[in-house]
Amino acid sequence: MKHDSRRRPLVVGEGRISGYLSITLGVLSTLAVLCFLFPDALTTPELRAGYDLGWMRVFLGVGMVFSAGFGVLTFVLGRQRHLGALGLLLTGLAFWLGGTGVQVGPRYTAPGYIGLDWFILDLLGSALIFVLIEKIVPREPGQPVLRPDFWHDARYFVFNHLTIGIFIFIGHVMMPRLFAWSINADLQAWFRDLPGIVQFAVILFLADLVEYAIHRTMHEVPWLWRIHAVHHSAEHMDWLAGSRLHVLEPLVTRALVMLPAFVLGAEPGPLLCYVIFAGFQAGLIHANVGLRFGLLEYVFTTPRYHHWHHASDREAVDVNYAAHLPIIDRLFGTHHLPSRRWPDRYGVIGEPLPKGMVRQFLYPFRRRAT
Ligand SMILES: [Zn+2]
Ligand SMILES: [Zn+2]
Structure with a gap:
């Protein structure tokens, strides 16, 4: 067939x-x-x-x-x-x-x-870089490129990329309207005088704090969890698995993580570096990559770190929320990285999600099965 x-x-x-x-x-x-x-x-x-x-x-x-x-x-x-x-x-x-x-x-x-x-x-x-790395240092050597649900996640990749303009547009329009009160010219002038690398580091840290707050809230508020559960329904991890996101999630997250950079009035250079770094890291941490990162594992989130976030092993429920910096999980007591071990399986615990993009879109609005 x-x-x-x-x-x-x-x-x-x-x-x-x-x-x-x-x-x-x-x-x-x-x-x-x-x-x-x-x-x-x-x-x-x-x-x-x-x-x-x-x-x-x-x-x-x-x-x-x-x-x-x-x-x-x-x-x-x-x-x-x-x-x-x-x-x-x-x-x-x-x-x-x-x-x-x-x-x-x-x-x-x-x-x-x-x-x-x-x-x-x-x-x-993404396809060139990550498929190559996944073939050279795979975490799961037997996993084919066309693993189960590949085409499902590919559809999410296409949809989420083609709608990103709408999200950025909403962000551009909404942000100045909603947060104009928070702009302080002296603070912005001081921040813009800082070296680019410092601006980048501050944006990265503050964006990840926002990301942490949103991400943890999505895990802890039952209705929001039903939106975020779409992302966690992936049972096979690779560069494409991270694309599986309910459309409402990037709508909120993408706009709010940019809030610190907007308030601080970051220069375009450091801001672009942050966007590229965040995009690359998002692909990498989901990828089927078994590379050992040594000391870097303490500084930045890695595939093993985020794979534990996706684990359906009991020991790993509601841990590793940070997208960029593990120190944020350490600060809030949600850090989980057993030495050298990887999770046994991935996916949601309990009620399985329906298959298909439309059914998954409707999933949070459906009456819960009792
Ligand atoms: Zn999550
Ligand atoms: Zn993820």
Whole structure:
């Protein structure tokens, strides 16, 4: 059955790996061309400011060449020709829309945007970096890339990335309105005079304090737990598992963790470093990575640290809430990191969550089974 073939582990030489790569790169190339055509509606203003158009065209060209190459390879390997055909069709579509020679579309003031560029860059970056690390130093060597629920979490990845623009937009609009009273010009001037690395460290610490408070509240208030339980329903940990989030969770968390940086008036440089660091760490701590981090394990949260947070072992219920710095869990007595051991299993204890994104979205609003 079609469903089953998507879930079978990938085998080298069969044509599915090259087929999936061809389709993925074909989709991303087409989306990238659309980003050129409709920059204001489809790209993130903060990222757009840092792009070099020449290099973006080179990346697009490389993506299209690899997409076509993997498509042809799939044909040569023979058994999955429909995947190769789709990949080649998508590369053709990117080419037809303008390819690397595409002109930047007319500019206008968009009321909001879809962060397609962030989706493309994060998917390419995360998949390349984390799948590679997971293959080199896996925590669970037998876990395939297409592990159970891979496609379920992939849907969350797509959905959460495409809606991030809405969250950032709400944050931009709401934050100045709700917290304008907290702005102090002297405090902001003093903070901006601090070295960038100090600003980064302060933002990281304060954002994690906020994150800790929200995260712990979500575990301790029963209705909020039903929202956060979606994240904890993952039974297989890897770079993609962290994407499984009920849509209401990032809506609250992403806006509030930025509050300290907003109040302190942080410089754009340290702020961007924080956003990149937080994004990378979020992928890493969920990843199927068994790397030993030595002394760093005391300073930053690691895969083993956050895997204990996801454990359904009794010893590890409601521990390790911090997203970046374990010291915060130590301060509040919720730190749990047995030396060198990993959890036995992951997931929620008790009532299992329904399967599927829509059912999981509705889960917190449903009457509890008695
Ligand atoms: Zn949690
Ligand atoms: Zn997590």
